[in-house]
Amino acid sequence: MTIRQSLVRRANRAASAAVLFLLVAANLIVLGPRNIGIRGIFVLLMLVVVAAIVGQLLRIPCPNCQRSLGWAGFRAAHRARPGDDDRCPNCQVGFDAQVPAVPGAGADASR
Numbered sequence: 001m002t003i004r005q006s007l008v009r010r011a012n013r014a015a016s017a018a019v020l021f022l023l024v025a026a027n028l029i030v031l032g033p034r035n036i037g038i039r040g041i042f043v044l045l046m047l048v049v050v051a052a053i054v055g056q057l058l059r060i061p062c063p064n065c066q067r068s069l070g071w072a073g074f075r076a077a078h079r080a081r082p083g084d085d086d087r088c089p090n091c092q093v094g095f096d097a098q099v100p101a102v103p104g105a106g107a108d109a110s111r
């Protein structure tokens with residue numbers, strides 16, 4: 001499996017979790033008490049959870065050096081075609097390289 005495939009897999013799992021959560025939360029809002037304050041709290045909670053899921057995607061560690069990939073990982077997981085900048089911003093490993101068998105095995109010497 002390549003690093004890109006593992007990123008896409010992770011992003012898909014996060015998207016599934018977000019959709020499932022939003023469906024449940026939307027049901028709770030619709031079926032819950034007709035109180036604008038309580039509904040407002042539910043909506044706020046939904047936004048916080050979605051922000052947390054996006055934040056989690058931005059903190060995906062590089063399988064090669066274990067440091068956060070940030071937007072590079074997020075972009076690679078959501079782009080249909082490979083881009084020129086599809087590499088780890090820390091260790092420069094390309095996202096089409098194979099995921100190392102031992103996480104962090106390919107860490108660079110500068111660390």
Ligand SMILES: [Zn+2]
Pocket residue numbers: 062063064065066067088089090091092093
């Ligand atoms: Zn790296």
